[in-house]
């Protein structure tokens with residue numbers, strides 16, 4: 001598969017490190033002059049831009065947080081005058097007021113090139129047809145992918161998310177070779193294609209999916225049902241949008257565009273920087289962003305970094321699949337519970353009996369928190385004459401109790417009964433907050 005920007009994507013690490021240092025110095029100086037909140041935080045630490053000589057000094061710099069964007073809503077953290085801001089995007093997230101980010105012309109071009117790296121890595125060329133089923137609008141998925149398809153010179157099919165019948169008709173009639181959307185929507189499309197027996201009419205070769213956590217299990221299902229290769233792409237609005245990192249043909253971690261972003265992993269409690277390979281919270285510093293740059297931004301995404309050389313030849317480090325966000329944590333009967341823990345249990349007991357479609361429902365009944373886990377059984381189990389449903393429910397309940405330390409009620413439900421999503425899946429319904 002072609003490397004979009006070989007000079008940068010395979011730059012020897014010492015040179016990359018040097019480039020990052022130069023860009024970091026530029027950014028810190030510029031933000032100190034232009035972003036009052038950053039200057040205040042530097043002053044509080046008794047730091048001046050001259051104290052930052054290179055990447056080795058990064059750990060001295062103050063962190064930044066999602067709350068900062070809310071507190072300075074909408075434009076308070078921009079580092080360019082508004083006449084240089086060419087586009088804004090916004091994200092409402094699952095909690096709280098929406099956040100707004102802004103891009104200069106240069107930012108939009110750099111974003112395009114990062115996503116173009118991802119699309120090239122999955123085999124998109126000027127003769128491809130890319131069906132872009134990410135939502136267009138404030139969400140960065142639609143327009144972020146769109147510009148890169150145009151940049152590569154492939155044919156864009158800008159269908160946006162939703163309207164599944166039309167998606168399938170278009171995919172077939174317009175000979176789509178590549179698909180971009182959330183993994184949950186890809187699963188939904190794949191199931192519908194299987195149900196309608198349309199697989200033979202597809203010309204799809206590969207797809208790029210992201211914007212939410214997804215498991216290797218989901219990857220398998222999408223690849224098998226659609227007969228394609230399914231690649232991961234990661235990003236967040238605060239840093240840029242899709243394309244902060246992307247998978248290559250090795251499908252073993254996502255290469256971070258390190259010429260634009262410096263990644264660190266920290267212990268979210270102690271804020272200590274952890275070595276490569278350790279699991280912790282991902283923190284990003286944007287070293288080329290003009291409109292809305294951030295230093296040491298706490299993403300809340302939990303994952304690992306891998307600095308081992310990749311067989312594809314790219315030198316940029318890889319991040320593992322984020323397993324979820326540290327702020328996804330629920331407190332149930334006084335116990336901290338992460339959706340990813342529940343997902344892990346489901347993966348372990350799966351063995352072809354259950355599908356990756358599940359939903360967690362938390363409620364409060366008679367002043368006690370309740371936890372219900374709904375999991376769709378597989379078609380095979382559904383049509384199994386012996387139907388060992390109760391046994392599997394019990395097995396999941398026991399595993400959940402030993403991992404979470406609290407009881408949960410597990411329901412194996414019929415295939416295709418959990419609501420499907422056209423965008424990011426809603427895995428948790430916390431009725432206590434409704």
Ligand code: DLL
Pocket residue numbers: 091134140141209210211212213214232233234235236237238241242243299301321322324325
């Ligand atoms: O989801 C940007 C994006 C669009 C990425 C299209 C990939 C494809 P936000 O809406 O700001 O931006 O949400 C960002 O989504 O902090 C992660 O928690 C999660 N996320 C994004 N990509 C992945 C992924 C877009 N590949 C938040 N795997 C991030 C796991 C992901 N989680």
